[in-house]
Amino acid sequence: MSTTGVYHGSCHCGSIKYQIRLTFPPSLTDKDPAAKTIRIYKCNCSTCQKMGYFHLRPINASDDFILTSPSTIEELGDYRCFDRKVGWYFCKTCGVRTFGLGGEWEQVELDVEKWAGKEDGEGQAQKVWKTKPMDIKKVVDGKEVTKSAHYVSVNAVTLEAGQEGADLRKWHEQGWIFYVDSKNHKEAMRFGEPHEGGMY
Template sequence: MAETAPKRQACHGSCHCGLTQYIVFLTLPHPFSSSHPPQQDQQEVYRCNCSTCYKMNMFHVHPANPRDDFMLLSPLNPDHKLSTYQCYDKKRNFYFCPKCGVRCFTFSGVGETDIVELDDKKEGKREVWRAKWDGGNDTRPYVSVNGTTIDFREDFDLRVLTEEKRVQYFDDRSEPEEKKKEARWERPHYGGSY
């Protein structure tokens, strides 16, 4: 990765067939590592070892602000146009394309369509679907983009992030009565993957 100052940038992504298209705003190059872990409400790049994420091969990219940093461009109504999978407490929707099967993002909360002025000069004003949240005391929505669906760019190379130990690994496989292990950077917990 080039040594440049991190700044907020628009990253485009999609499923394989293009039915699902989105923009996620990330601070790039990803500034966090084991020596400088993210604080609450900052973007995270992580993998967990729960059976759901393991089987789906989810490479979580959790943007800092669920409303301002993730915008679904297509379809504008994911609950009607995309397929969804829920498990455990059934609070999170793992959305996936009904045509090609690619899982682009996970969401919990309330979404809405909105007209926004995108920072990206190519886009201008556009109708998008995004989290409904005023940033206040309401329940914070959860958004996690599957990093493997972000269009390739030199400053967001998942291989380099892994090699530079900028990916956190969470333990979600321990039984409820066991104490979950602390997040770590050097390698996945039992049952996880790089």
């Protein structure tokens, strides 16, 4: 039986705070990137390896992730590498990498308690940051095409401890973590064992 809840995460010093809606358990059989399931995985690319990044992706990047602090995006550290389309955001104070975004930011007024599914909330709206898709231009067969892209992945180790369902040890014990070969692009995603150069 699946359960959906909103989970809180932050950097170590608390300057960055986010909330993410997750439905457990993830599907372990659907390998379609557009499948309606959360993704829990580790990647063997040089970026993720050097960061020690533990990917946790929501079902809907637009609707299932909000940034509640800081008040401006400029207060976040933003590291971009390779094609520079994904921002790997971190806290400028404590250095913790909290999430990655391939998309655009938009500030909205939102009743956060209602968004989190609390019926007895105070009904007060506050300014938060959400994400939306971005347009990427590519040349395919000599023609320029525009594709919409949207990617949000929080670093699972930045979830607050003690939240029901957010037990990273249990995820490992239940075999929910999969591994991707982004370094060599030779092997399919798999469970149980990292690819060459990857980490458990």
